[in-house]
Amino acid sequence: xxxxxxxxxxxxxxxxxxxxxxxxxxxxxxxxALVGIxxxxxxxLAGPAGKYFTSFLKIFFGETIIIIPIxxxxxxxxxxxLKEEESPSKEIYLGTIFLLLSLSGFLHAWFSxxxxxxxxxxxxxxxxxxxxxxLNSLFGYWGGLVILVIFFALGITLIxxxxxxxxxxxxxxxxxxxxxxxELKTAQPEKIQQEKETLLEKxxxxxxxxxxxxxxxxQKKLKTTFPxxxxxxxxxxxxxxxxxxxxxIIQKTLENFGLRVKMGKVKIGPTITQYTLEPAPGTKxxxxxxxxxxxxxxxxxxxIRIEAPIPGKSLVGIEVPNQRxxxxxxxxxxxxxxxxxxxxxxxxxxxKDVAGTVHLADLGEMPHLLIAGSTGSGKTVMLNSIIVSxxxxxxxxxxxx
Numbered sequence: 260x261x262x263x264x265x266x267x268x269x270x271x272x273x274x275x276x277x278x279x280x281x282x283x284x285x286x287x288x289x290x291x292a293l294v295g296i297x298x299x300x301x302x303x304l305a306g307p308a309g310k311y312f313t314s315f316l317k318i319f320f321g322e323t324i325i326i327i328p329i330x331x332x333x334x335x336x337x338x339x340x341l342k343e344e345e346s347p348s349k350e351i352y353l354g355t356i357f358l359l360l361s362l363s364g365f366l367h368a369w370f371s372x373x374x375x376x377x378x379x380x381x382x383x384x385x386x387x388x389x390x391x392x393x394l395n396s397l398f399g400y401w402g403g404l405v406i407l408v409i410f411f412a413l414g415i416t417l418i419x420x421x422x423x424x425x426x427x428x429x430x431x432x433x434x435x436x437x438x439x440x441x442e443l444k445t446a447q448p449e450k451i452q453q454e455k456e457t458l459l460e461k462x463x464x465x466x467x468x469x470x471x472x473x474x475x476x477x478q479k480k481l482k483t484t485f486p487x488x489x490x491x492x493x494x495x496x497x498x499x500x501x502x503x504x505x506x507x508i509i510q511k512t513l514e515n516f517g518l519r520v521k522m523g524k525v526k527i528g529p530t531i532t533q534y535t536l537e538p539a540p541g542t543k544x545x546x547x548x549x550x551x552x553x554x555x556x557x558x559x560x561x562x563i564r565i566e567a568p569i570p571g572k573s574l575v576g577i578e579v580p581n582q583r584x585x586x587x588x589x590x591x592x593x594x595x596x597x598x599x600x601x602x603x604x605x606x607x608x609x610x611k612d613v614a615g616t617v618h619l620a621d622l623g624e625m626p627h628l629l630i631a632g633s634t635g636s637g638k639t640v641m642l643n644s645i646i647v648s649x650x651x652x653x654x655x656x657x658x659x660x
Contacts, residue, residue, distance in 0.1 A: 287338045290334060294332060294335075297316070297328050298328055318385060320363050321363055321367065321384035322383070323384065326358070326362065336422075347421075350421045354413070354415070354418040359386070361408070362411060363387035364386075364390030365411065366382050367382050368383070368391045394406055485650065485651060487594060487651075490647075491590065497527060497532075498583035499525075499532040499582065500582045502532070505532075506522050508558055509577060510536075512554055513547070513550065518538065518542055520536040520538050520539065520547075520575075521539075527615075528581075528614065529585045529587050530585075532613075533576045534579065535569065535572075535574045535575070535576050536577070547567055548565050551563065560579050561580075563580070564578040589644050589647055592609075592610070592617055593608065595617040602621075603621045604653050604657075608644055608648045622645075
């Protein structure tokens with residue numbers, strides 16, 4: 260029942276995502292058509308309808324209509340670049356409003372001088388006339404001009420800053436995905452079983468329990484090594500989802516609460532993906548850790564873990580569960596360079612961390628070894644890993660159970 264519900268939810272999400280893509284494409288085409296009509300209207304090449312539409316815009320914005328195609332092109336770019344779940348930020352909208360109002364008002368005030376009659380309305384339009392009238396009544400002519408220049412600079416700054424931020428995230432995402440993930444290969448159970456049987460026949464020792472192997476001298480000469488091919492090799496790689504989107508979500512969520520951070524490297528582990536970030540100077544770590552639930556909600560992932568700080572580094576790590584988990588096979592650990600460079604034949608394999616680093620332990624250095632945990636936590640798997648690790652390092656005459 261649970262599986263059916265998951266399938267329904269996934270199909271619903273895919274359908275919604277597809278519908279969102281179509282809507283964005285239609286909106287992009289409409290905006291592109293408007294840009295074409297406005298530009299052609301400048302040269303009286305858009306026909307009667309285009310001419311009336313351009314004249315209508317001029318009544319409201321005057322000569323400021325020249326920058327409207329540029330603003331529309333910016334929104335078209337954002338529709339094509341941003342993901343389905345994302346929309347242009349409030350800074351973009353605010354910057355656009357500041358830009359239109361300030362430029363319309365400035366053109367009307369500057370070229371009309373102090374004459375605010377309707378004969379000069381075409382320069383700044385109704386919008387420019389209204390803005391200038393409002394500012395002149397409060398701050399006078401020159402004071403109003405200064406405020407218009409400030410708002411114009413503020414609008415340009417907001418738009419450019421947001422565009423640069425989106426471009427930077429896109430570049431980081433491209434760098435992350437430059438390294439192509441290996442193709443997934445599906446293991447064939449029949450082939451694996453056949454290979455196991457063949458290898459077992461090759462290493463089979465005749466009369467293993469016969470009397471000659473009970474003799475100590477002969478037993479010392481016996482050197483039995485087991486090939487690693489007896490152990491299964493993982494054929495699936497972990498899938499962490501849209502890394503670039505998650506980077507942007509983490510950064511925006513923290514910024515919404517007034518926390519400025521610089522995103523760092525991304526480490527994809529077998530079960531989780533760690534996103535590192537560097538807080539701005541003066542930021543308390545408790546401010547970040549207190550946003551645990553907000554980040555989980557924004558990323559639509561549970562549970563997440565915040566490591567603040569990462570041991571040995573002045574960074575904070577946000578660990579998000581992978582969409583597809585890859586098993587850490589014992590064979591990977593035994594094939595690792597760290598295992599081959601071990602200093603003891605009592606080395607046991609523990610596993611890998613989030614960065615994929617192999618971790619080992621020397622059983623000989625432990626005064627005691629206690630394995631505890633709740634049901635299903637992996638105690639038996641751990642014991643099996645310890646036993647197999649020791650078998651692959653020691654011959655039968657040295658290792659007995």
